[in-house]
Amino acid sequence: MQTYFLGPFLALFPKRWRESLPESFSVQWKRATVLSGLAESVCALIGLVYWYSYSMVTWVEHALSGKAPNGANEQEIGFAAVVIFALHPLTWLIAYFGVEGVVRLLGAAISENILGVLPLYLLERAVVKITGRGAGVANPAARENHFAVAGGAIREKILIARLPKVPDELLVTRNATDEMLEIRACRPKEDWVPPRVVRYRDSYYRLEGSSKGTKSRPFGYVLRRLPAGVPGRTVLLYQPELEPVLAKP
DSSP states (O other): OHHHHTHHHHTTSOHHHHHTSOTTOOOOHHHHHHHHHHHHHHHHHHHHHHHHHHHHHHHHHHIIIIISOTTOOHHHHHHHHHHHHHHOHHHHHHHHHHHHHHHHHHHHHHHOOOOOOHHHHHHHHHHHHHHOTTTTTSOGGGOOOHHHHHHHHHHHHHHHHHSOOOOOEEEEEEOSSOEEEEEEESSOOTTOOTTOEEEETTEEEEEEEEEEOOSSOOEEEEEEEOSSOOOSTTOEEOOOSSOOEEOOO
């Protein structure tokens, strides 16, 4: 329930703020961000329609009250009102939030990139800059670039559409202390973000990071087996639709 009630609101926050939430918040960020982006774009569209209606009526009445240049007819007054509306900063601001909502929706739905809204992201960066908290942790090169993410999401969607659906490939490696499991898949896995815990059959693994997959299975995940189970609501359950195939080390 948190995903659908609190999730769309919390998805507006930048990544650092979301990661600081208590563990009791069990939110599926992909779904929450899709709903959040949809709500943002719909609200922006409604706001743009209302602003257009209000501005046209106000400016046309203002012109017809005798404050327009002498000799201006109704068509010229209407055209001038449209130009003023198109150039007005509020129009651009509302339009930005509409585009941002679509970008956030596509980023979450297609490539699972969870993006907050830009104003809160800039506020978070300003707080870090002023207070110095988190300095050295954030990488400027890794800042959220909404439009770049959208382009990457579309390219990934095209890549997935071209790939046949094949079983996951599992590669198990062992050393003196650890057992590692590498999963190569033809589709990205929802919410598989380090250091989430994944359960596969009767074993538990900690997601360590990503790996380079193969041509038919470009999405790779590296997991470390845990010595004991850690059941809980936040554990990801790995239940592939097709029986995985084993790869040789």
